[in-house]
Amino acid sequence: MSQTRTRLVMGNWKMHGSLVDNAALLGSLVSGAARAGDTQLAVCAPFPYLAQARQVLAATPISWGAQDVSVHDRGAYTGEVSAAMLADFGCTWVLCGHSERRALHGESSALVAAKAATALASGLAPVVCVGETLSDRDAGDAECVIGDQLEPVLALGADTLSRLVIAYEPVWAIGTGRTATPDQAQAIHAFIRAALVRHGAGQTRILYGGSVKAANASALFSQPDIDGALVGGASLVADEFLNIAAAVAQ
Ligand code: 13P
Numbered sequence: 359m360s361q362t363r364t365r366l367v368m369g370n371w372k373m374h375g376s377l378v379d380n381a382a383l384l385g386s387l388v389s390g391a392a393r394a395g396d397t398q399l400a401v402c403a404p405f406p407y408l409a410q411a412r413q414v415l416a417a418t419p420i421s422w423g424a425q426d427v428s429v430h431d432r433g434a435y436t437g438e439v440s441a442a443m444l445a446d447f448g449c450t451w452v453l454c455g456h457s458e459r460r461a462l463h464g465e466s467s468a469l470v471a472a473k474a475a476t477a478l479a480s481g482l483a484p485v486v487c488v489g490e491t492l493s494d495r496d497a498g499d500a501e502c503v504i505g506d507q508l509e510p511v512l513a514l515g516a517d518t519l520s521r522l523v524i525a526y527e528p529v530w531a532i533g534t535g536r537t538a539t540p541d542q543a544q545a546i547h548a549f550i551r552a553a554l555v556r557h558g559a560g561q562t563r564i565l566y567g568g569s570v571k572a573a574n575a576s577a578l579f580s581q582p583d584i585d586g587a588l589v590g591g592a593s594l595v596a597d598e599f600l601n602i603a604a605a606v607a608q
Contacts, residue, residue: 362561362587363561364563365579366397367400367606368451370402370597371594375403375407375594383594384411384415387599387600388418388420393604395603401415401420401436402452402485403425407565408424408447412448416448421451423482424439425472426439427439427454427477428440429469440480441479454485454487455473455507457489467508470487474486474522475514475518478518484521484522484581485522486525489529489567491525491529492529492530495530500528511524519562523563525567528568532590534569543581543584544582544584547566564585566585566587572605576605
């Protein structure tokens with residue numbers, strides 16, 4: 359892994375948690391944060407819990423963010439949450455285009471790129487998620503699909519790209535217990551890196567996500583183009599999440 363890209367381990371809580379459960383989880387993360395060494399730690403909480411994340415994490419090295427953002431700045435968009443609102447709650451990060459949003463809410467790659475641009479305009483750092491389905495992979499189309507997902511993001515230009523993070527999450531590895539092998543993940547990360555380099559943003563961080571656990575973290579993070587992890591299920595268990603961060607920090 360490059361020495362110049364700070365490693366990042368981010369939890370995506372998805373639609374899990376409660377005030378009581380989060381208090382315990384966040385408290386344990388704060389107590390154990392030193393185990394992450396120089397690796398940055400972050401959690402992406404459901405919207406209602408951002409105030410709680412801010413309250414617990416404000417004076418700690420752990421940053422927080424949201425799992426989605428509206429493409430609109432303000433207005434009659436019932437149920438939407440703007441980037442400025444997320445900034446108001448101290449968010450550093452926002453996930454854009456998670457595969458569950460693409461699949462379940464029909465988010466297009468153009469919309470995802472527009473959300474990323476909106477987030478950046480409010481001072482948030484978007485984490486743009488890309489990844490192929492199993493049928494894409496079996497058809498030999500993984501790079502083609504990811505290239506298409508990345509295209510409108512790459513078009514935002516080098517300055518923008520240097521301020522965001524890309525997360526490669528193969529859909530077939532999310533929540534399935536089936537992780538990409540380190541070689542499979544590295545191959546796609548190298549493909550994404552090459553595209554970023556062509557657009558003048560070779561130092562943009564690329565996270566891997568999909569059934570990351572403490573047991574497979576070291577092997578994944580020894581790959582040169584894997585700069586950290588976007589962790590779903592294992593991010594709900596403080597010790598497991600910290601063990602992943604500790605593995606990345608080694
Ligand atoms: P799991 O770690 O539960 O496979 O989820 C990955 C993910 O979707 C993170 O955004």
